[in-house]
Amino acid sequence: xxxxxxxxxCDGVPAVNLEANPxxxxxxxxxxxxxxxxTYVTGPDPSTATKAIVYIYxxxxxxxxxLRGADVLATNTDATVFMPDLxxxxxxxxxxxxxxxxxxxxxxxxxxxxxxxxxxxxxQLAYEIALHxxxxxxxxTKVACFGLCWGGKIALCAGNxxxxxxxxxxxxxxxxxxxxxxxxxxxxxxxxxxxxIIPTKDExxxxxxxxxxxSRPEGCETVWYKDMIHGFMGAKASLNxxxxxxxxxxxxxxxxxxxxxxxx
Numbered sequence: 192x193x194x195x196x197x198x199x200x201c202d203g204v205p206a207v208n209l210e211a212n213p214x215x216x217x218x219x220x221x222x223x224x225x226x227x228x229x230t231y232v233t234g235p236d237p238s239t240a241t242k243a244i245v246y247i248y249x250x251x252x253x254x255x256x257x258l259r260g261a262d263v264l265a266t267n268t269d270a271t272v273f274m275p276d277l278x279x280x281x282x283x284x285x286x287x288x289x290x291x292x293x294x295x296x297x298x299x300x301x302x303x304x305x306x307x308x309x310x311x312x313x314x315q316l317a318y319e320i321a322l323h324x325x326x327x328x329x330x331x332t333k334v335a336c337f338g339l340c341w342g343g344k345i346a347l348c349a350g351n352x353x354x355x356x357x358x359x360x361x362x363x364x365x366x367x368x369x370x371x372x373x374x375x376x377x378x379x380x381x382x383x384x385x386x387x388i389i390p391t392k393d394e395x396x397x398x399x400x401x402x403x404x405x406s407r408p409e410g411c412e413t414v415w416y417k418d419m420i421h422g423f424m425g426a427k428a429s430l431n432x433x434x435x436x437x438x439x440x441x442x443x444x445x446x447x448x449x450x451x452x453x454x455x
Contacts, residue, residue, distance in 0.1 A: 212255050213431040219262045220272075226323040228316070231258055231274040234265025242270040242333045242454040243324050245317055245349075245363075247342030250308060251426035252282025257339065260424055260443055264337065267447025270454055271331070275320055277345075281307030285426055308341060310348060317349035321362040335450045336366045339425040343368025343388075344378075351381040359383055365410075365453040367446050369424040374398055376405045385410030387449045389442055393421035410452075414445050 220233030231253065237243065244264060248257045253276065265272040283303060287296070304310075321334045338346030350366035353359060360383065367387035368374075371394065379386075379402045390399050390413065403413060416438060420427065424442050429435045 212259065216255075216259060218255070218258045219265075220258065220274075225273055225275060225327075226316075226320050228320070229276040229279075230320075231261060231276075232271065233258075233262050233274075234271040235269060237271045237273075237324070237328045237331065239330065240271040240328065241330055242268070243321075243328075243331045243335075244268065244270050244272045244450065244454075245321050245324070245334060245336045245346070246272050246274040247277065247313075247317060247336070247338035247345045247349075248274060248282075249338075249340035249342050249422065249425045250278070250283045250303065251285050252276070252278050254285065254426040256428040256430060256439075257425045259430075260339075260439070263440060263443040264447055264450075267444055268450050268454060270335070270450070273320065273324060275316065277313050277316060277342075278307045304341075310345065313345045314348040314352060317345055318352045318362055321349075325362070333364045333454045334362060335454055336363045337368065337446060337450070339369045340372050340422065343371050344373055347371075347374075347378050347382075347386060350384055350386065351378070353383070365450055367449060369442065369446070370394065370421040371399075372421075374402045376401050378402065379405040379407045379411075382407050382411065384408060385412070385449075385453060387412045387414065387446065389414050389416060389424070389445065391415075391419045391421045391423060392417045412449060414442075416442060 220231050223230055223232050246261050261272045261274050336346040336350055346366050346368055350361050350363045365385045369389045370391050371388050385408055419438050428439050
């Protein structure tokens with residue numbers, strides 16, 4: 192079954208002044224090197240923390256709204272959040288040239304998904320980062336994984352990688368994704384831990400239903416935000432809009448509550 196990317200996923204930010212942090216918010220984390228990757232780290236000091244979350248950003252890479260989301264998630268869970276810079280300088284621009292044609296956009300996306308955004312290597316990196324965190328900080332015994340858009344696909348698939356020598360077990364205790372893209376029934380069939388999805392008005396209800404129809408682990412959840420656009424938890428969040436700001440925080444509270452059940 193082939194599920195196309197949401198058009199909203201691939202478009203740049205809407206032609207409005209986003210004002211990423213209109214309230215003057217200053218991000219709380221720091222940049223460190225984790226498993227050889229530049230990584231935004233926020234929340235409790237990992238040397239004393241007992242739980243962590245690997246956060247995979249969307250195709251636009253590090254953006255103020257996404258970093259803010261990591262801060263909020265850390266606060267909601269009291270977990271250290273690690274956001275690795277998987278795509279680096281190859282993350283896609285939030286404002287592509289207005290003259291770009293659909294054919295050019297498709298070519299750019301195709302190249303991205305076969306290089307910087309390639310699923311196989313990135314799900315492996317997410318898996319290895321979790322192993323590295325647990326090895327570097329032995330006090331961290333539980334790790335979850337969260338992602339947005341394509342990053343959510345990476346998070347889900349990383350959770351489906353079995354621990355070496357332990358078939359049916361994941362390095363993560365739970366996984367979750369906001370505004371999921373390319374969600375397939377086989378993704379659900381491969382799950383070994385509880386998984387949360389947060390679809391929006393731009394997601395295909397038929398694709399979500401097909402995923403939900405397969406046998407999945409107990410504890411899997413779906414929370415719709417049918418009044419929000421694809422991207423409202425990340426780079427496309429218009430936080431100068433009070434309603435979006437409210438739903439942004441509400442959705443991260445949903446993720447926090449879900450993860451807290453399995454990180455405790």
